[in-house]
Amino acid sequence: MEHWTAKRRDFLRMMGYGASAAAVAPLLAACGDANSQSSISELRSRLVQDEAFWTQVQSMFVLNPQRTYMNIGTGGSMPQVVLDVFAKENLLKAEDSSSGYGNLLDLRQQVAPGFGVDADELAFSANTSSGMCHAILGIDWQKGDVVVTTNHEHGGGNTPLSIAVARYGIEVSRIAMPVGNDQTAATYTNLFDERIRALKAQGKRVRAMMWSSPTYVTGTMLPIAELMQVVKTHELISIVDGAHLPGMMAYDYAALGMDFMSGAGHKWQCGPGSTGILVIRNKIRASNPLPLPKWYPVHSSSYSALERTTNGTATYDIAASVTSCGSLHVPMYKALAQACASWDTIGRKKIETYDLALSSYLKERIAERWGVESLYSPKDDPKLLSALTCFNPFANKADVKDAQKSTAFVNRMLSDFGPGFVIRNASFAVIGDSVNHNGIRISTHLWHDANDIDRLVDSMWSLRNSMA
Incomplete structure (x- = not known):
């Protein structure tokens, strides 16, 4: 990767092994009981054990530090090396017509x-x-x-x-x-x-x-x-x-x-x-x-x-x-x-494992605060797990049917906290209900860590209480 600094090349060469397919299992097994604080602590400790590696990965990106971007499901962010290739190739195309x-x-x-x-x-x-x-x-x-x-x-x-x-x-x-x-x-x-x-x-x-x-x-x-x-x-x-x-x-x-x-x-x-x-x-x-x-x-x-x-x-x-x-x-x-x-260099299985571990940790933290019934996303069957998490954040559960209130929650997560959180909501049918629910959807990816999730959960809980 000729556009990467020596430091980035070194850390990827040293740490760019892929996690095995079995690696997700112990991470999810730590979840166990949604009400068990020890299970959540164990999942968090497993998540941060490779913290130095992921800190280096996060340095690849040029994201605005005034915001915490958790809507990758709508749009990602090009790393610097990708931006460099794009700029170089655009210039060559223009020079050579x-x-x-x-x-x-x-x-x-x-x-x-x-x-x-x-x-x-x-x-x-x-x-x-x-x-x-x-x-x-x-x-x-x-x-x-x-x-x-x-x-x-x-x-x-x-x-x-x-x-x-x-x-x-x-x-x-x-x-x-x-x-x-x-x-x-x-x-x-x-x-x-x-x-x-x-x-x-x-x-x-x-x-x-x-x-x-x-x-x-x-x-x-x-x-x-x-x-x-x-x-x-x-x-x-x-x-x-x-x-x-x-x-x-x-x-x-x-x-x-x-x-x-x-x-x-x-x-x-x-x-x-x-x-x-x-x-x-x-x-x-x-x-x-x-x-x-x-x-x-x-x-x-x-x-x-x-x-x-x-x-x-x-x-x-x-x-x-x-x-x-x-x-x-x-x-x-x-x-x-x-x-x-x-x-490919970082390791696609390593990224998948990290993304799913972040997602599992977030889902467990939500279940701890809001109750597992607030989740629209399954958390206990690993085959159903993705890095997208959707839930009902409201104290009054019926408020999730109010599209304007759901949008206000999204907007205030960006405006009321620093750095503000970029998330979104999604409207969908729920069996047995004639009105769509407007769940809050959060994406966790390789530029996030456990601290981001802790701060997100605390901020959402604070907003939930203020909007009650």
Whole structure:
């Protein structure tokens, strides 16, 4: 990493090991009883044991110290090294008056291994919504096809679904999502399986499953591996809105086997705005032996009329057809590639473990103060855990149904405390209630530490009391 200082290179070379997949388990096991102060203390001590390392990581960023940024789920922050690459490449582009025609194969070859796929399966898109449009609108839908999804989807997936309904006559069946800590991975897999079986019993032609992992409103990580078992059982197309996955979770997408995963480059991955990562299954693997779905590019300067492969060797570079569309702003994608390289160097599993540990600590602190029933995000099943936390902060629990009061809480967390907290709220349906809840959503990422969470919780509790 030629733009990093010697100090940063040294600490990453020394400490850039990846945490093992098992590392999350003891961190979460420390949570145990939500009312146990010793459990919270144990989780905190585990969280800060690598404090020196994460202090160095935090020094990579140029964030305004007058604010504590906890809305990464909306927008991340480019580290200095990424800013340097972006500036350098923009200058070179201007000096050489260069074009941007091509499919960025060299950059895709650099980035793809970090996501467990080949370059022909990793495309650069404009953002998650762009990738969802590519995925959904490129499928050869037939009138009467049914897509099973949830009622907690983002507009980035809902909009192309609506277009497909209007244009192709497909049908959408939505599953009401349960919220809170009384859920397990089986809760959600059973809901999808039961809905699909019920639709088939009615004579419906279920063609695809679409879901968000995690859901953007509550942060519930709908369990991809388990849901993919439902996909394979019913021989469906799988479409994942993974807006928050790149940069947060260290997933091997070839091993998971979904047909499409659309994620953001500018959120947890901390690349430039208007960048996204779209993973498209382009060969048959044991992880998903189903035939590849028929798919056409919808926004492209590249098209192959070849049939898709029926074995483990790709027929053509399908990701090129998404990435290539006229003249691209190449510096933007070179900066994204640098952000991905930085994550690979730190260790994606190490980042995932730290993010989830922060999230677990926050959830335990909330449960300690507000009660576990205040959480919309599950905390006890590790398969459902993400670095997004959503809860009801109000003394009067019904106030969470008041959108204006929820927005006032968000605004006052920024204005009433120093440094102010940048968080957000999210509106979503809750089973058994006719009025949407407006939960407070908090993102915890690699530039935060336990002290940030302690101060956040104390500040939210103070504001809760003043707004009672």
